[in-house]
Amino acid sequence: AQSVTQLGSHVSVSEGALVLLRCNYSSSVPPYLFWYVQYPNQGLQLLLKYTSAATLVKGINGFEAEFKKSETSFHLTKPSAHMRDAAEYFCAVSDRFSGGYNKLIFGAGTRLAVHP
Amino acid sequence: DVKVTQSSRYLVKRTGEKVFLECVQDMDHENMFWYRQDPGLGLRLIYFSYDVKMKEKGDIPEGYSVSREKKERFSLILESASTNQTSMYLCASSPSGPISTMQYFGPGTRLTVT
Numbered sequence: 001a002q003s004v005t006q007l008g009s010h011v012s013v014s015e016g017a018l019v020l021l022r023c024n025y026s027s028s029v030p031p032y033l034f035w036y037v038q039y040p041n042q043g044l045q046l047l048l049k050y051t052s053a054a055t056l057v058k059g060i061n062g063f064e065a066e067f068k069k070s071e072t073s074f075h076l077t078k079p080s081a082h083m084r085d086a087a088e089y090f091c092a093v094s095d096r097f098s099g100g101y102n103k104l105i106f107g108a109g110t111r112l113a114v115h116p
Numbered sequence: 117d118v119k120v121t122q123s124s125r126y127l128v129k130r131t132g133e134k135v136f137l138e139c140v141q142d143m144d145h146e147n148m149f150w151y152r153q154d155p156g157l158g159l160r161l162i163y164f165s166y167d168v169k170m171k172e173k174g175d176i177p178e179g180y181s182v183s184r185e186k187k188e189r190f191s192l193i194l195e196s197a198s199t200n201q202t203s204m205y206l207c208a209s210s211p212s213g214p215i216s217t218m219q220y221f222g223p224g225t226r227l228t229v230t
Contacts (some may be wrong), residue, residue, distance in 0.1 A: 006158075009156065034218065036221075041125075041223075041224075042223055042224070043120070043206060043221035043222050043223045043224050044159075044206065044208075044221040045221070046218050049218060090158060090159065102147075102210070102217060103149070103161055103164060103174070104159075104161075104219060106151075106158040106159040106160075107158050108156055108157060108158040109156075109158050
């Protein structure tokens with residue numbers, strides 16, 4: 001069965017510093033991978049997705065992620081954190097139901113705090 | 117602009133009550149999902165529907181049921197609410213198609229069972 005592990009339930013950075021949120025997956029087949037963001041009191045919003053094209057994926061709000069098959073990782077980065085980036089971030093892998101329907105398996109989430 | 121709406125943002129119910137959570141999407145999507153979100157556990161899939169009147173159990177279906185009578189509406193039902201069902205409930209939808217298809221989420225309903 002596929003699974004997702006997010007290392008670090010809480011990450012704190014200073015404004016302007018590099019953001020690195022870690023995600024490792026296990027999958028027996030080439031995965032499709034996603035990063036979602038959840039701002040306070042809101043639903044989840046897609047940041048970016050990897051679907052076996054380019055290994056470096058660029059998303060919204062300056063975020064990007066690199067798929068590394070050898071490390072089974074899909075870490076999320078942003079060169080310079082902004083206060084508005086404070087949110088919870090979820091990594092997810094796409095899994096196939098029996099019958100061919102897709103579902104997402106989510107990691108536990110990482111809460112990002114950004115300090116002035 | 118795509119939109120998934122949920123009937124309530126906050127809900128307080130008593131133990132033993134029957135609870136209905138409603139979700140509506142305006143994108144003509146075939147697939148709809150109900151998740152619960154708990155701290156440290158991420159999102160866990162409760163039920164999934166891939167067509168009107170069709171449903172599949174997710175990872176934690178116990179204590180829940182669902183209804184999909186119309187394509188745009190997917191309801192989650194707690195037959196007899198219990199305190200361990202206090203949680204954030206998120207609805208999502210997606211079109212049918214390749215496995216890479218993303219899901220669109222509603223704003224969530226925070227349910228408290230007392």
